[in-house]
Amino acid sequence: MKNMSDYISIIIPCFNEEKRILETLKTLFAFCKGNFEKFEIIFVDDGSTDQTWGIVGSEFYDSPFFKTIRLNKNRGKGYAVREGMLKALGQYQFFTDADLPYGTECFLQALNILKRSDCDIVTGARDLSESRDMAQSDKGRKIASRFFSSIVNILLNIHIKDTQCGFKGFNANCAKELFGRSKINSFAFDVELFVLARKSGFVIEKMPVTLLKSKHSKVKLGHDPFLMLIDILKLWFLTNSP
Numbered sequence: 001m002k003n004m005s006d007y008i009s010i011i012i013p014c015f016n017e018e019k020r021i022l023e024t025l026k027t028l029f030a031f032c033k034g035n036f037e038k039f040e041i042i043f044v045d046d047g048s049t050d051q052t053w054g055i056v057g058s059e060f061y062d063s064p065f066f067k068t069i070r071l072n073k074n075r076g077k078g079y080a081v082r083e084g085m086l087k088a089l090g091q092y093q094f095f096t097d098a099d100l101p102y103g104t105e106c107f108l109q110a111l112n113i114l115k116r117s118d119c120d121i122v123t124g125a126r127d128l129s130e131s132r133d134m135a136q137s138d139k140g141r142k143i144a145s146r147f148f149s150s151i152v153n154i155l156l157n158i159h160i161k162d163t164q165c166g167f168k169g170f171n172a173n174c175a176k177e178l179f180g181r182s183k184i185n186s187f188a189f190d191v192e193l194f195v196l197a198r199k200s201g202f203v204i205e206k207m208p209v210t211l212l213k214s215k216h217s218k219v220k221l222g223h224d225p226f227l228m229l230i231d232i233l234k235l236w237f238l239t240n241s242p
Helices: 021-035 052-060 077-086 105-116 139-156 172-181 189-200 224-240
Strands: 003-014 036-045 066-070 092-096 121-124 167-171 204-207
Touching (some): 003 105, 021 105, 066 077, 077 172, 077 189, 139 189, 172 189, 189 224
Parallel strands (some): 003 092
Antiparallel strands (some): 092 167
16 A cells, blocks of 8 residues: 655665666565555765766656766765755655665564654664674674774764665655765765764664665775774864863
């Protein structure tokens, strides 16, 4: 049964995803069409150098349910998500990764939490006991994620163990304020959102997720964690400045 009263925005940031983006957007469109009377899917091409933009444009450019945004160069996931969020019109706004790693039912679960509780943000949390890893994620990435989360909690006092889960939802007012103020363009942008949310008094609720896919992650273990750590140190400096 469609939820006719809710306007949903889903942002998909994307960089060089020619092999899987079409399947993702078709799956997402079918899901939204079956569950929501009013929705928009916002595809943000973060300066892809393969055929991603052409594939999406040929399929969805004229669709009233799609907004397509192309950045002139690769600016980073945080920048791409922010561009999509600032153009979103839905009452409830979500972002997830280009391969739908947590499927589509997570949108309904998060929407129910946003509607029935007083929270402003719902974030997927792979550390919750109810969460499942069906993709058998790489152990090295799990260790790196735990280490990163520990550093974040120590320096920034954010009591969210899984800051980097690629699924988050917001009510429109919260999204407008947070993404209007955020500055970080890299993968550490999630952490900045939590810092800004805490300062603004927004309520965050965690929800369990089932990881279905984990291949082809864009995070490079030898390079990106170092850059993310630099961003965390910048956030620490800003939050502790007089």
